[in-house]
Amino acid sequence: MTNEEQQEPADGVAGGRALWEDALGMAALRALAHPLRVEIMNELSDFGPATASMLAERLGESSGATSYHLRQLAKHDIIVEDAERGSGRERWWRMAPGGVTIGSPETLDTPAGREANEIISLGWQQNNERRLSAFLRRGLDTFGFEWMESSTLSTSHLELTREQLEEFGREYYALQDRLKKKWKAQEAETDERKRVQVQFNAFPLVEQEDR
Incomplete structure (x- = not known):
């Protein structure tokens, strides 16, 4: 974590x-x-x-x-x-x-x-x-409104193996890394940046074992 x-x-x-x-x-x-x-x-x-x-x-x-x-x-x-x-x-x-x-x-x-x-x-x-x-x-x-419209709150449910869950995490961080490098090169082009927190959770639901 x-x-x-x-x-x-x-x-x-x-x-x-x-x-x-x-x-x-x-x-x-x-x-x-x-x-x-x-x-x-x-x-x-x-x-x-x-x-x-x-x-x-x-x-x-x-x-x-x-x-x-x-x-x-x-x-x-x-x-x-x-x-x-x-x-x-x-x-x-x-x-x-x-x-x-x-x-x-x-x-x-x-x-x-x-x-x-x-x-x-x-x-x-x-x-x-x-x-x-x-x-x-x-x-x-x-x-x-424009900043609210650009924000994302997302919950998805997938059927995954442990290996697929691990792959999902790797792909997510690879995407984040690629975009951060792209945006780093664009920093001088705009001063309209705001501090953004990314919350991303992917985990098997413990409660499913009780169903």
């Missing part, structure tokens, strides 16, 4: 290499498995670089608390200091290149590791639901 910050594809299998090989080890996983740290990571991933005081205001925390948790995340290279934005008075932070991947066999092999993975993955999912709910409630008033 991966949370990305506009990075290369990072979920399932890419280029024939299992991505859990890049997943957080136990120490980093346990460092991230704190509700406020997951929230901080989500803010940096969703909206880009920020300072401790900016994050404190958004999350309703003290700047001392956010500063402390930022330093803990930085110790494990989950985030890095944004030297280009920093000044003598403020330190800016951003997601580390490559995003964050969790769920390695090593960490799932122990109760503590499974609990930490669950805390983080549930935090990500709750954040995704908040972002989507905000879009549904306020998207039209905020962005106008």
Whole structure:
């Protein structure tokens, strides 16, 4: 499971290499498995670089608390200091290149590791639901009809084998990678860009086993 910050594809299998090989080890996983740290990571991933005081205001925390948790995340290279934005008075932070991947066999092999993975993955999912709910409630008033018309909310149901499900993920990330490279070359052509979150889920329904 991966949370990305506009990075290369990072979920399932890419280029024939299992991505859990890049997943957080136990120490980093346990460092991230704190509700406020997951929230901080989500803010940096969703909206880009920020300072401790900016994050404190958004999350309703003290700047001392956010500063402390930022330093803990930085110790494990989950985030890095944004030297280009920093000044003598403020330190800016951003997601580390490559995003964050969790769920390695090593960490799932122990109760503590499974609990930490669950805390983080549930935090990500709750954040995704908040972002989507905000879009549904306020998207039209905020962005106008054309942006709403260009957005996509899609749910599909397929009958797949495990190998086909894995292939589906690879093809999705290959498409995303190809388009990101294409759009990167077009960056200077327009200033009408807005921050966009892509939510894509493909998984077998657990409840089907109860039917």
